[in-house]
Amino acid sequence: MSTPNDDFDLDALYQSGATESPSEAIDEGIIALAKQHLESEAQDLIQGTVQGKSQAANDAWISLLRIVPIAACMVFAIAIFFDINKDVGIDAQFDEQVSENQIREKRIREESETDLQDQMQGSKHDKQSAAFEASESMLLSEKPKPFAQKLAPQTSMPSIEIRQAKKLVQPAPSQQHAEEKTAIRHKKKAQKERLKSERKYSDSEGLSMPVFSDEEVTANDAGINEQALEKSELASSASSFTSRTTIPAPESELRSIRILIEEGDKERALELLKIFVKKYPEIELSDDLGELLGR
Amino acid sequence: MTVNLIKENTDEALMIAYKEGSISAFELLYARHKAPLYRYFLRQIHSVESAQDLYQECWARIIKSSGNYAVSAKWTTWAYRIAHNLCIDHFRGAKSHESYDESEPQEQNGSDSVVAQSGSTPEKAHQQSRLAEQLRYCIQRLPADQREVFLLNQDTDMNLKMLAEVVGATYESVKTKLRYAKAKLQACLRIKQGVA
Secondary structure (H helix, E strand, C coil): CCEEECCCCCCCHHHHHCCCCCHHHHHHHHHHHHHHHHCCCCHHHHHHHHHHHHHHHHHHHHHHHHHHHHHHHHHHHHHHHHHHHHHHHHHHHHHHHHHHHHHHHHHHHHHHHHHHHHHHHCCCCCHHHHHHHEEEEEEEEHHCCCCCHCHHHHCCCHHHHHHHHHHHHHHHHHHHHHHHHHHHHHHHHHHHHHHHHHHHHHHHHHCCCCCCCCHHHHHCCCCCCCCHHHHHHHHCCCCCCCCCCCCCCCHHHHHHHHHHHCCCCCHHHHHHHHHHHHCCCCCCCCCHHHHHHHH | CCCHHEEEEHHHHHHHHHHHHCHHHHHHHHHHHHHHHHHHHHCCCCCHHHHHHHHHHHHHHHHHHHHHHHCCHHHHHHHHHHHHHHHHHHHHHCCCCCCCCCCCCCCCCCHHHHHHHHHHCCHHHHHHHHHHHHHHHHHHCCHHHHHHHHHHHHHHCCCCHHHHHHHHCCHHHHHHHHHHHHHHHHHHHHHHHHHC
């Protein structure tokens, strides 16, 4: 860099005097610093990887924490679903019980009907009993509505209320069934007796009891014979107090007349008594009834 | 790869190798640049202790910045830029931006070694050492910016363009500063020798 005019070679002079260098202590210190820096960087790298791993683990936990409530909700929903199904199962059980009871009732009815039919077959002229059976069978053939139909408008009812309703509608216990059976039997017996007594009167007087042919009786065996019903209605119209299903015996007619007297309805009682006297002239009236009649 | 970088032997390759974990690459780089860098601080700052502190601080910064080092410029430009900034901070902090007129040069302890190395004959060696000492004195009396440019020009292999990057000046400015610095040194030496 020295120019020709220069007296001094600056470059050479400088380089000859540029011999200074840092001490060995400084050199060692700087090298140590460099090593330390490398080590710390390596540690940071390891920590970074560890932190990365821990972060990955944290991410996994976070994803698990997200999944767990969803799974819990699903389990809860499934539990509710099965609970509802349980209720539905109870309903089914209840329906089965109802149907079983219905079957039992049917059997009882069938048994009673067969008994009546056996007796009626013995007397071909027993039109009223046929009518009675027909009407009774019609009444009994009205099957109770299924539980589902009964509760149809209450489908939105809570399950507890449904259960209570089921309890209320549940069939009677076996004891009740037995009582019903005996009551039916008694009824039938009374009916038979009445029929027998009335038959006696009708035979002697050739009176108002309608007479069915054999064919009609066999038709009535099925339980529903409209013709027979019509005839029985015509027959029963003669007496205003005769019931729909039974033709009362003279005793029962007299009993009903007495009841009317006791109740104070003497005019009605007198009317009925006149009809009775016409109907049963051979029967002697008691004193009180004779007084009412003006004898 | 690190071995290849060390074999490549450039400052940049060595720095990259150190960045990748090779301490030997750093040792090689340090050995190559420790003396010029040390002299740079020593000639700029008259206090030897402050110069040593700044020198260590400069290497500490180089080490810390190694992670962010990218081969966008020559390593020497990057490293001396750090050194230049440290000097400026030092002058600002001390509020003693030493100039050619204000500071008195200190006596340097290195003349003996210069004598030992220099000459063929004892007379010539003595004269050479005396001239070197006079030059050192004259350098210390230069303005700071001219001194810096002269020292960088002498101690490093950087061209004027690179010098301009280090000192943060234009190429022409650096060229002028260098020319003035040399002229002043010649004048100073002539005065010292009693030639003029």
